[in-house]
Amino acid sequence: MAKVLEMVGITKVFPGVIANEDVHFDVEQGEIHALLGENGAGKTTLMNVLYGLYAPDGGELRWQGKPVHIGNPNVAIRLGIGMVHQHFMLVPPMTVAENIVLGAEPSKGGLLDMAAAKKRVRELSEQFGLKVDPEAKIQNISVGMQQRVEILKALYRGAGLLILDEPTAVLTPQEVTELIAIMRRLVEEGRSVIFITHKLKEVLRIADRVTVIRRGRVIDTLYTKDATEDGLAEKMVGRKVSLRVEKDEARVGDVILRVRDLTAANNRHLPALRGCSLEVRRGEIYGLAGVDGNGQSELIEVLTGLRPATGGEAMMNGKSLLGLNPRAIFARGVGHIPEDRQRRGLVLNFTVGENLILGSHHRQPFSVRGLLQGGAIDRRAEDMIQRYDIRTPGTKTLARSLSGGNQQKVIAAREMERDPDLLIAAQPTRGLDVGAIEFLHRRLVEARDRGKAVLLISLELDEILSLSDRIGVIYEGRVVAEVPGHEATEEQLGLWMSGGSTGRRGEAQG
Amino acid sequence: MSDRKAKRLFTGSIPLPTFEGFLVPILAVVAALLVGVLFILWVGKDPILAYKALWRVTFGSTRNTLETLVDTVPLIFTGLSVALAFRCGLFNIGGEGQYLVGSLAAAVAGYALPGLPAVVHIPLVLLAGFAAGGLWAALPGWLKARFGIHEVINTIMMNYISLYFVHWLVIAHLKDPTNLSQRTPKILESAVLPNLLQNTRFHLGFFVALLVALGVYFLLWRTIAGYEIRAVGLAPAAAEYGGISVARNIILAMVLSGGLAGLAGAVQVAGISLAYYDGAGFVGYGFNGIAVALLGRNHPAGVLVGALLFGALGRGGVRGMQAIADVPKSMIGVVQAAIIFFIAAEGLFRVLVPRLRQRRQASRGPGPAGGTGGEGAPHSGTATEGGAGR
Numbered sequence: 001m002a003k004v005l006e007m008v009g010i011t012k013v014f015p016g017v018i019a020n021e022d023v024h025f026d027v028e029q030g031e032i033h034a035l036l037g038e039n040g041a042g043k044t045t046l047m048n049v050l051y052g053l054y055a056p057d058g059g060e061l062r063w064q065g066k067p068v069h070i071g072n073p074n075v076a077i078r079l080g081i082g083m084v085h086q087h088f089m090l091v092p093p094m095t096v097a098e099n100i101v102l103g104a105e106p107s108k109g110g111l112l113d114m115a116a117a118k119k120r121v122r123e124l125s126e127q128f129g130l131k132v133d134p135e136a137k138i139q140n141i142s143v144g145m146q147q148r149v150e151i152l153k154a155l156y157r158g159a160g161l162l163i164l165d166e167p168t169a170v171l172t173p174q175e176v177t178e179l180i181a182i183m184r185r186l187v188e189e190g191r192s193v194i195f196i197t198h199k200l201k202e203v204l205r206i207a208d209r210v211t212v213i214r215r216g217r218v219i220d221t222l223y224t225k226d227a228t229e230d231g232l233a234e235k236m237v238g239r240k241v242s243l244r245v246e247k248d249e250a251r252v253g254d255v256i257l258r259v260r261d262l263t264a265a266n267n268r269h270l271p272a273l274r275g276c277s278l279e280v281r282r283g284e285i286y287g288l289a290g291v292d293g294n295g296q297s298e299l300i301e302v303l304t305g306l307r308p309a310t311g312g313e314a315m316m317n318g319k320s321l322l323g324l325n326p327r328a329i330f331a332r333g334v335g336h337i338p339e340d341r342q343r344r345g346l347v348l349n350f351t352v353g354e355n356l357i358l359g360s361h362h363r364q365p366f367s368v369r370g371l372l373q374g375g376a377i378d379r380r381a382e383d384m385i386q387r388y389d390i391r392t393p394g395t396k397t398l399a400r401s402l403s404g405g406n407q408q409k410v411i412a413a414r415e416m417e418r419d420p421d422l423l424i425a426a427q428p429t430r431g432l433d434v435g436a437i438e439f440l441h442r443r444l445v446e447a448r449d450r451g452k453a454v455l456l457i458s459l460e461l462d463e464i465l466s467l468s469d470r471i472g473v474i475y476e477g478r479v480v481a482e483v484p485g486h487e488a489t490e491e492q493l494g495l496w497m498s499g500g501s502t503g504r505r506g507e508a509q510g
Numbered sequence: 511m512s513d514r515k516a517k518r519l520f521t522g523s524i525p526l527p528t529f530e531g532f533l534v535p536i537l538a539v540v541a542a543l544l545v546g547v548l549f550i551l552w553v554g555k556d557p558i559l560a561y562k563a564l565w566r567v568t569f570g571s572t573r574n575t576l577e578t579l580v581d582t583v584p585l586i587f588t589g590l591s592v593a594l595a596f597r598c599g600l601f602n603i604g605g606e607g608q609y610l611v612g613s614l615a616a617a618v619a620g621y622a623l624p625g626l627p628a629v630v631h632i633p634l635v636l637l638a639g640f641a642a643g644g645l646w647a648a649l650p651g652w653l654k655a656r657f658g659i660h661e662v663i664n665t666i667m668m669n670y671i672s673l674y675f676v677h678w679l680v681i682a683h684l685k686d687p688t689n690l691s692q693r694t695p696k697i698l699e700s701a702v703l704p705n706l707l708q709n710t711r712f713h714l715g716f717f718v719a720l721l722v723a724l725g726v727y728f729l730l731w732r733t734i735a736g737y738e739i740r741a742v743g744l745a746p747a748a749a750e751y752g753g754i755s756v757a758r759n760i761i762l763a764m765v766l767s768g769g770l771a772g773l774a775g776a777v778q779v780a781g782i783s784l785a786y787y788d789g790a791g792f793v794g795y796g797f798n799g800i801a802v803a804l805l806g807r808n809h810p811a812g813v814l815v816g817a818l819l820f821g822a823l824g825r826g827g828v829r830g831m832q833a834i835a836d837v838p839k840s841m842i843g844v845v846q847a848a849i850i851f852f853i854a855a856e857g858l859f860r861v862l863v864p865r866l867r868q869r870r871q872a873s874r875g876p877g878p879a880g881g882t883g884g885e886g887a888p889h890s891g892t893a894t895e896g897g898a899g900r
Contacts, residue, residue, distance in 0.1 A: 327753030
């Protein structure tokens with residue numbers, strides 16, 4: 001097949017860092033080519049070179065066999081390269097069609113021709129099976145739909161090669177399946193796709209070929225039919241990694257957390273928790289599965305004092321948690337790895353050292369009589385950095401400048417170090433690479449083995465299945481089913497998650 | 511306290527702002543002075559003569575330098591006031607009003623409490639100014655914390671309330687009956703900040719200002735309260751998660767900020783005017799404090815530099831450029847405005863500075879960062895990121 005794109009010997013150097021070194025990468029017409037690598041491996045840099053956002057320090061780009069110079073994104077767009085960023089760039093109050101034509105509006109006699117725009121959007125949507133309503137407002141459609149709008153935006157501008165940057169990170173399992181179908185349709189229609197990811201399963205499921213990069217260098221390019229998960233993981237990380245979580249039989253003790261008929265409203269004052277009940281015991285990991293937006297966030301916030309409950313009870317070691325502020329709940333022995341690590345979990349412009357004491361900053365030894373103790377804070381930070389393998393230039397580095405995985409390690413280190421009786425871990429590995437996921441999973445199992453109760457809330461079924469001793473499924477604000485971890489299957493959980501027939505306790509609750 | 515311990519106390523985990531952090535303000539000042547040249551040429555005067563005159567009356571002699579420092583004092587306080595609120599994510603534009611109530615309270619404490627020794631009376635006067643300014647700012651702070659009403663609106667409105675409220679208090683109740691001018695009675699001898707050098711106005715207030723700047727630094731980076739204020743300013747959601755009360759810290763920061771502006775008034779009364787003179791409008795220290803904080807990147811050390819610059823421009827404009835070089839003093843207003851403009855338009859320098867930095871680093875060879883650096887762009891923005899509230 002003809003090569004659409006060839007990147008030959010690309011080198012890109014940032015002050016102090018070689019982001020890409022002699023990278024060879026090509027895409028054939030009609031293929032899905034995965035670009036696999038850990039966070040910080042240089043995937044995004046390479047794509048930004050391709051899209052004209054960075055000028056390479058060495059190497060050559062060839063488009064359909066001819067050398068090209070891509071000085072800025074407009075050149076890339078003219079050539080037919082489209083990029084869907086991880087964070088969407090849409091105008092929420094405007095309609096789908098308005099967003100798609102933005103910057104390339106069809107006009108008739110100097111006036112905006114919205115009718116033509118809508119027609120074209122509808123045609124493209126049908127051609128690729130996107131099922132997008134051109135009249136809907138962006139703010140009213142789901143994240144999955146917004147992503148399709150971004151894809152349409154690229155197609156509208158005539159993209160023959162689409163770059164999708166971590167497209168599945170924001171999607172539910174169902175939406176991922178739909179996205180895969182769309183990608184297949186795109187290549188059937190003769191377009192090509194570059195799929196940036198660090199998820200091995202998706203590479204094998206979606207891509208035709210895969211290029212693995214590590215520390216800015218290409219390790220290998222191979223056909224996915226010749227690849228295995230373990231083999232790719234090893235190439236990506238540079239050593240053997242265990243993808244399975246090793247854990248012994250749980251030694252379950254007393255109930256630590258008892259939630260009964262809990263109700264709470266969401267930010268729009270609509271009921272989000274509608275009688276949620278669950279129990280988490282000492283020495284177990286309780287996994288709460290569910291599609292995003294079924295009350296998980298509200299449950300976590302109620303349990304950590306960030307949101308008031310409207311009814312029901314939540315008891316920890318026999319005492320109610322409701323009505324307490326976050327500091328009091330911390331003091332009761334609740335640790336919390338929040339789902340939004342950058343907004344909730346960290347003060348990004350604080351140093352690593354400062355972040356490592358957040359929540360304990362008012363306690364000895366970090367402060368004495370109102371004064372912060374720089375020495376104790378630094379010692380704690382150095383200790384944590386070493387024991388949790390936080391990759392940072394030092395304790396005084398801003399949390400903002402760490403990679404996502406290391407930011408999460410800062411949070412995990414802080415929360416686990418307080419040795420809480422109950423650890424609430426929400427999406428603890430979202431967006432992290434294999435190495436960091438392995439590390440965090442091991443830490444969660446360790447906490448459980450030390451007799452702690454772990455409440456794991458995750459949208460990733462794989463994670464729930466591999467870690468949990470018991471699994472609950474939350475749907476529309478209630479736990480509708482509960483099942484021992486080793487008995488659970490993906491199909492059954494998926495059914496419960498989408499509101500299908502309920503199981504066990506769910507039936508009793510009616 | 512051992513030397514090392516003392517050193518750690520102030521340089522521990524937070525280094526002083528780097529030179530690069532101040533690069534944008536410095537470039538802004540240089541650019542603004544060049545703009546000033548253009549305007550002076552435009553009005554047909556000699557810019558070299560004008561700037562020479564400016565320099566002469568501000569730093570040309572020991573006496574002039576000391577006088578410039580005197581003009582710097584209130585700006586240090588109001589600059590710190592704005593900077594502290596900024597660190598909590600608040601934009602306190604109420605400095606003018608807080609300054610007025612602080613001045614009046616200090617004046618009253620200065621004349622109405624006879625028989626006190628100076629070591630008691632002077633701190634009491636300063637405390638009165640601090641307390642009045644702090645209480646005055648507590649209301650907008652509470653409105654923000656409780657109802658989420660924006661502090662910019664409230665503090666601006668409070669400025670006008672204070673202007674007329676203080677005016678009414680003076681003419682209706684507190685006016686010195688033995689004097690024709692519209693002022694309170696003179697403060698007692700025991701309340702006056704001692705003059706430190708004959709034939710100048712240089713008084714103890716300058717050192718009070720330095721001490722307070724050090725105190726603000728210490729508060730922000732060495733205490734629990736400061737940690738919490740900064741956390742709220744940088745990331746309210748994370749602060750809340752960390753068990754920090756956002757509402758409490760907003761009120762606290764407003765009270766401290768208002769107190770500092772009130773202190774500016776108290777020091778002017780106790781060191782310069784020796785009574786509260788009722789004027790027809792705002793004195794400008796509150797508003798200039800915003801520019802000073804902006805220039806100083808909301809850091810106490812930066813505020814000292816910013817206050818010195820604005821103090822010098824204020825003094826040099828009238829006594830230097832206007833009196834000696836016959837350049838209208840409003841030209842200094844142009845320069846001051848241009849400084850603020852260039853800082854606000856820092857994107858202008860952002861394009862320029864990383865390029866210079868890159869070139870410099872390229873010539874130095876690869877740094878120690880090794881291969882662990884980030885995917886995508888290096889974090890070039892962070893070095894110049896000083897401000898909290900945008």
